[in-house]
Amino acid sequence: MEEKAERVWADGCYDMVHYGHANQLRQAKTLGKTLVVGVHTDEEILLHKGPPVFTEEERYKMVRGIKWVDEVVEGAPYCTSVATLDKYNCDFCVHGDDITRTTEGVDTYDEVKRAGRYRECKRTEGVSTTDVVGRMLLLSRAHFCRDEWIEKHKDDARTLSTHNDAASPWTDVSRLVGDSKTLEEFSSGNKPKPGDKIVYVSGAFDLFHIGHLSFLEEARALGDYLIVGILSDHMVNSYKGENHPLMNLNERVLTVLAYKPVNQVIIGAPYDITDEMIDQFNISVVAQGSRVPHHEVDGVDPFEAPKRRGLFQLVDSKCDMRTEVIIKRIFDRRDEFEQRNKRKCEDTVTNGTHGNRV
CATH class of the missing domain: 3.40.50.620 (HUPs)
Incomplete structure (x- = not known):
């Protein structure tokens, strides 16, 4: 070697x-x-x-x-x-x-x-900055084919929060298939040590940005080991609507895993943080960001159990970046980004390359 x-x-x-x-x-x-x-x-x-x-x-x-x-x-x-x-x-x-x-x-x-x-x-x-920008430029319901599926399962939103389909009805534009080898390569592999204070957070973490990273850094500072629950495509779409999430579950899991504050992820995490879940993972702190809107599905507070047990804590990321801000940046300069993507595609066809840097 x-x-x-x-x-x-x-x-x-x-x-x-x-x-x-x-x-x-x-x-x-x-x-x-x-x-x-x-x-x-x-x-x-x-x-x-x-x-x-x-x-x-x-x-x-x-x-x-x-x-x-x-x-x-x-x-x-x-x-x-x-x-x-x-x-x-x-x-x-x-x-x-x-x-x-x-x-x-x-x-x-x-x-x-x-x-x-x-x-x-x-x-x-299967992914590039051009591709991700393109998904935002297509921010409409045009590439969805999910209406019949949602109607069929509308009464099952919570139990379906573990739905994981690489070509899901919500992110059909994205077809990354996750596998154990890739997850292993991205994981740090460390397990919590006896006595570690375990912190848990959950969310969509779509279009990962500095707001997400700042929040994870602040949450990690509350303990010794950070577990991040990544919500399923279906669950994210149930409260955000339109064609969210723009990155599918597998993509969001790998992106979050790549960051230093994160020790472990739960793939397709349940929306409600229950007593059973707290006990299973020996969670000491459940954190939520103070600068993002609080979503409730069917009027139920997903943080009821950690609040009752005195484990809940609001965290200030000290950053106002949100996914909606990124999308607005794209739409405010839509013509420029469309031309940029067009040139990239033309270069790929002409030269057989991806044209520009990552």
Whole structure:
């Protein structure tokens, strides 16, 4: 087996951070002891690719939060050079197996490839920032085929909260199929130690953003071990409506698992946090964010049991970012994002590439 490098470099836009970005960084970390990640500025992304959805400060924080990232370089150059690798004492850089180009059509990794300081990892199929932005541009009921299914099961909303279908009626645009190997790769694998104070939170965690990350960081600070319940597609849609969630259950699970505060996830978690669940997982604190609307299904408070037992705690994420804010950013600049996605698709057809950076 080849000995790991001391320091490896990865870079990109890391806009609309998702499990594909996390998987690239996970693979990069397997090649070195320290993973240094360069993140481009808004100005550089606008020049070569089009407007980013997240600001550079938001993207810096999101990348820092990913569990395989050791260091973040802010304002990294769009074209990766040998000088950049040398500056940060990195042996080589790692990127997915898709070619990325500048606005002039130049391979952004040409120099380091010619110097033999480039390594390739497998790109995560089925997701990209372009894809996620496209889902928001389609924010209508047009791609749904769920009405008959919901009518049939409308009286079963709670028991169906564990419904898990990769091509579900709510997220038919998304077809990631989860498997145990991928979950194992994304999981930290650690179990709570005797005496650990276990904190539990739950939610949709759709279009994962700095508000989610800030909340998870604050919740994790309340104890020693954080369990995150990820609600099913059906349950999220039952209280948010339209075509929510935009990321399916499998996608949301992997994205949340990639972040440092999270120790464990419950896939398709029940909406109600019951006494049985509290006892099963030895939960000491149940946290809820104070800056998000409180949803009740059928008028029942899902936090009744933890409140009764004195385990409930409101947490201030100190961040007002919400999924709706991200969607508004897309719609406020809809024409620009549509043109950006169109150029990306045309480049893919013309060059057989994914055109731009992750």
